[in-house]
Amino acid sequence: xxxxxxxxxxxxxxxxxxxxxxxxxxxxxxxxxxxxxxxxxxxxxxxxxxxxxxxxxxxxxxxxxxxxxxxxxxxxxxxxxxxxxxxxxxxxxxxxxxxxxxxxxxxxxxxxxxxxxxxxxxxxxxxxxxxxxxxxxxxxxxxxxxxxxxxxxxxxxxxxxxxxxxxxxxxxxxxxxxxxxxxxxxxxxxxxxxxxxxxxxxxxxxxxxxxxxxxxxxxxxxxxxxxxxxxxxxxxxxxxxxxxxxxxxxxxxxxxxxxxxxxxxxxxxxxxxxxxxxxxxxxxxxxxxxxxxxxxxxxxxxxxxxxxxxxxxxxxxxxxxxxxxxxxxxxxxxxxxxxxxxxxxxxxxxxxxxxxxxxxxxxxxxxxxxxxxxxxxxxxxxxxxxxxxxxxxxxxxxxxxxxxxxxxxxxxxxxxxxxxxxxxxxxxxxxxxxxxxxxxxxxxxxxxxxxxxxxxxxxxxxxxxxxxxxxxxxxxxxxxxxxxxxxxxxxxxxxxxxxxxxxxxxxxxxxxxxxxxxxxxxxxxxxxxxxxx
Amino acid sequence: xxxxxxxxxxxxxxxxxxxxxxxxxxxxxxxxxxxxxxxxxxxxxxxxxxxxxxxxxxxxxxxxxxxxxxxxxxxxxxxxxxxxxxxxxxxxxxxxxxxxxxxxxxxxxxxxxxxxxxxxxxxxxxxxxxxxxxxxxxxxxxxxxxxxxxxxxxxxxxxxxxxxxxxxxxxxxxxxxxxxxxxxxxxxxxxxxxxxxxxxxxxxxxxxxxxxxxxxxxxxxxxxxxxxxxxxxxxxxxxxxxxxxxxxxxxxxxxxxxxxxxxxxxxxxxxxxxxxxxxxxxxxxxxxxxxxxxxxxxxxxxxxxxxxxxxxxxxxxxxxxxxxxxxxxxxxxxxxxx
Numbered sequence: 001x002x003x004x005x006x007x008x009x010x011x012x013x014x015x016x017x018x019x020x021x022x023x024x025x026x027x028x029x030x031x032x033x034x035x036x037x038x039x040x041x042x043x044x045x046x047x048x049x050x051x052x053x054x055x056x057x058x059x060x061x062x063x064x065x066x067x068x069x070x071x072x073x074x075x076x077x078x079x080x081x082x083x084x085x086x087x088x089x090x091x092x093x094x095x096x097x098x099x100x101x102x103x104x105x106x107x108x109x110x111x112x113x114x115x116x117x118x119x120x121x122x123x124x125x126x127x128x129x130x131x132x133x134x135x136x137x138x139x140x141x142x143x144x145x146x147x148x149x150x151x152x153x154x155x156x157x158x159x160x161x162x163x164x165x166x167x168x169x170x171x172x173x174x175x176x177x178x179x180x181x182x183x184x185x186x187x188x189x190x191x192x193x194x195x196x197x198x199x200x201x202x203x204x205x206x207x208x209x210x211x212x213x214x215x216x217x218x219x220x221x222x223x224x225x226x227x228x229x230x231x232x233x234x235x236x237x238x239x240x241x242x243x244x245x246x247x248x249x250x251x252x253x254x255x256x257x258x259x260x261x262x263x264x265x266x267x268x269x270x271x272x273x274x275x276x277x278x279x280x281x282x283x284x285x286x287x288x289x290x291x292x293x294x295x296x297x298x299x300x301x302x303x304x305x306x307x308x309x310x311x312x313x314x315x316x317x318x319x320x321x322x323x324x325x326x327x328x329x330x331x332x333x334x335x336x337x338x339x340x341x342x343x344x345x346x347x348x349x350x351x352x353x354x355x356x357x358x359x360x361x362x363x364x365x366x367x368x369x370x371x372x373x374x375x376x377x378x379x380x381x382x383x384x385x386x387x388x389x390x391x392x393x394x395x396x397x398x399x400x401x402x403x404x405x406x407x408x409x410x411x412x413x414x415x416x417x418x419x420x421x422x423x424x425x426x427x428x429x430x431x432x433x434x435x436x437x438x439x440x441x442x443x444x445x446x447x448x449x450x451x452x453x454x455x456x457x458x459x460x461x462x463x464x465x466x467x468x469x470x471x472x473x474x475x476x477x478x479x480x481x482x483x484x485x486x487x488x489x490x491x492x493x494x495x496x497x498x499x500x501x502x503x504x505x506x507x508x509x510x511x512x513x514x515x516x517x518x519x520x521x522x523x524x525x526x527x528x529x530x531x532x533x
Numbered sequence: 534x535x536x537x538x539x540x541x542x543x544x545x546x547x548x549x550x551x552x553x554x555x556x557x558x559x560x561x562x563x564x565x566x567x568x569x570x571x572x573x574x575x576x577x578x579x580x581x582x583x584x585x586x587x588x589x590x591x592x593x594x595x596x597x598x599x600x601x602x603x604x605x606x607x608x609x610x611x612x613x614x615x616x617x618x619x620x621x622x623x624x625x626x627x628x629x630x631x632x633x634x635x636x637x638x639x640x641x642x643x644x645x646x647x648x649x650x651x652x653x654x655x656x657x658x659x660x661x662x663x664x665x666x667x668x669x670x671x672x673x674x675x676x677x678x679x680x681x682x683x684x685x686x687x688x689x690x691x692x693x694x695x696x697x698x699x700x701x702x703x704x705x706x707x708x709x710x711x712x713x714x715x716x717x718x719x720x721x722x723x724x725x726x727x728x729x730x731x732x733x734x735x736x737x738x739x740x741x742x743x744x745x746x747x748x749x750x751x752x753x754x755x756x757x758x759x760x761x762x763x764x765x766x767x768x769x770x771x772x773x774x775x776x777x778x779x780x781x782x783x784x785x786x787x788x789x790x791x792x793x794x795x796x797x798x799x800x801x802x803x804x805x806x807x808x809x810x811x812x813x814x815x816x817x818x819x820x821x822x823x824x825x826x827x828x829x830x831x832x833x834x835x836x837x838x839x840x841x842x843x844x845x846x847x848x849x850x851x852x853x854x855x856x857x858x859x860x861x862x863x864x865x866x867x868x869x870x871x
Contacts, residue, residue, distance in 0.1 A: 067865075088733045103728035105721050106857065116721055117732030119714045126714055167732075 016079030053422030096168030302485030545800030561743025566633035569775025575752025579607030611752015
């Protein structure tokens with residue numbers, strides 16, 4: 001099997017490693033980010049780099065890119081030792097990277113972005129003719145379909161990523177690093193990307209694939225190096241391993257992929273949405289169109305759907321971030337809260353894990369402890385005659401740090417901006433779950449997190465349900481939807497097109513609803529008078 | 534009519550060049566709210582330069598050369614002065630709005646201080662000066678061409694050499710920022726400095742470049758303003774032209790063509806406030822001074838451009854799109870937020 005893969009991918013084991021990072025140690029004040037790590041990348045192979053948030057993947061890549069200088073260790077390219085002092089050195093050695101957050105100038109065209117920094121010039125003026133030809137050739141030969149004249153801000157995330165890949169190929173890079181490339185893509189785009197990456201490897205490019213999604217690693221990689229808490233755990237052949245073994249190496253213990261949960265015992269209705277309509281800010285149609293549903297105590301109701309079908313606007317309206325159209329009604333604990341403020345909803349039983357943690361979840365320039373009391377600083381517990389009781393805030397944040405395993409450089413006084421995404425998310429999760437509430441609205445609570453953290457969050461959500469709270473989950477991940485929910489509502493173009501029981505359905509059927517190929521008659525039991533269209 | 538257009542052009546030129554100054558700084562990622570201050574500083578040093586040059590007998594009889602040299606001196610002074618802004622913004626990562634405000638306060642203070650202490654006057658005047666025979670004469674920067682047709686006179690009669698230089702500069706720099714490698718890199722730094730850095734562009738260098746070019750242009754604009762519009766007097770003020778230029782830059786969406794349009798519009802309005810009483814239309818063979826005859830206070834006309842700024846910005850700022858990274862200090866190790 002391994003041999004077959006090697007033959008198909010044209011992996012060269014007879015020549016020195018394309019890149020070898022040997023015994024790299026990189027320390028920061030108070031923390032060893034990389035402790036004696038070795039990474040060996042063969043020519044033409046797809047090598048996955050696996051590790052939890054904060055395991056040291058980013059640091060290792062920053063060392064390879066010359067952003068950091070390691071205290072110990074050497075880097076070899078094709079068997080020769082090299083010094084990489086800055087990103088330009090890396091570029092010259094043919095190392096290119098597709099960053100998790102794309103480094104594209106939004107108001108430039110695709111072509112301008114690809115040639116940025118290495119623009120060919122004629123008499124001092126940028127001459128795009130030759131560059132365009134070259135880009136189109138590359139685009140055709142690798143199946144990287146882009147429109148060179150479109151502005152980056154107007155194209156899909158998938159095309160932006162292809163632009164990034166073309167940027168590397170245009171610079172003749174032969175060591176390609178993909179940092180969490182699938183985090184922002186739809187399932188179809190992921191499948192396409194995996195084909196592209198395999199094609200690149202066949203052409204002799206060496207590929208480093210950074211991810212914590214095991215399914216993808218199993219599908220695309222030849223070998224995998226695992227890091228844990230800054231230490232090197234090992235390198236394995238994908239053909240000889242299993243998902244379970246990889247996750248064990250990454251987390252240091254066995255991880256359950258299926259959430260253990262008992263049958264739901266839904267009781268009285270906590271939350272109700274009635275004929276909710278929200279206008280779209282982008283197009284003329286309604287973003288949310290006449291949606292009605294109920295959530296009961298002790299159940300997890302999941303809104304499934306492809307991104308951009310009105311889920312965000314639905315949540316904005318429910319949480320008070322956006323005004324719904326007249327005639328909409330939102331009922332929490334028997335009380336109509338449609339016109340109430342965000343704070344009123346917060347203090348009357350609604351918890352919200354927002355979709356965009358930077359925009360709606362955290363004040364990035366505040367400290368960890370300040371962020372834990374964002375919705376509560378005015379309560380008696382944390383405030384006395386207008387002054388914040390800092391001691392109490394500190395105590396409370398330490399409690400959350402402990403309970404939800406929030407890791408940071410300086411504890412409660414860490415500036416949140418400097419924390420990793422996973423730990424930022426844990427602050428929000430902890431804060432929202434710990435607050436007094438009856439309904440938890442969790443929007444993509446595990447976005448960008450690793451398996452260990454996902455397992456932890458899923459367990460907490462189920463525990464919350466079992467303690468009699470109602471949970472409204474909005475997720476784009478099919479696996480999460482199938483795993484966690486007790487009831488699935490599928491949203492398509494702003495409407496609920498189907499209600500499914502996760503025990504009686506399968507991902508294929510769910511996919512049909514999500515793509516609009518199949519729909520129930522106006523969600524019979526939750527919306528009266530469902531005469532639509 | 535010809536008179537009105539001539540005057541409009543004179544008011545337009547400093548606005549045009551200073552608004553372009555704003556574009557260079559902001560497109561590289563530095564908010565330059567100090568345009569007004571840099572104008573004042575450039576105007577003051579330029580006037581000082583012109584007066585000192587007149588001390589040399591050679592320049593007494595070469596007015597146009599003196600004028601051009603003074604423009605260069607003003608530009609250099611503006612460029613140097615703007616280093617205060619770029620240094621605080623880039624090296625010290627200070628808040629750029631506050632840094633710019635400091636420059637705005639510093640410039641008139643320096644200018645007035647030096648004028649009062651060394652010249653014992655309230656303003657520097659360079660319109661009149663003694664010629665080689667010792668008689669006070671007009672500096673004579675204006676180029677006179679009486680025998681041109683109506684179209685020609687708008688541009689070439691009673692014109693200043695600075696008008697042609699500034700228009701040429703505007704065209705050349707506009708092409709530069711869009712069509713050359715450096716222009717490309719500069720704009721990338723104002724939009725997404727991390728993207729620029731990742732392909733080997735030196736973000737700080739680009740930002741210094743943008744701000745310095747901006748300073749030179751604003752200093753030049755300041756001198757052109759006092760030499761042409763303000764009757765050759767440098768007094769530590771440019772009548773808020775720098776802020777007007779800033780507004781024009783926003784109105785013009787940080788693009789040269791929009792700026793040209795905005796400068797013409799506001800140049801016209803500004804000029805209206807000054808010469809409204811001299812505008813006439815012939816009716817039945819008689820010149821009718823309809824604006825003067827309205828008998829409104831002059832302040833009403835002086836007010837127009839500033840009210841227009843408020844109105845125009847209120848309507849256009851919604852669709853205006855500032856460079857995305859402007860005002861944010863570049864920190865190469867910062868985690869990017871989405």
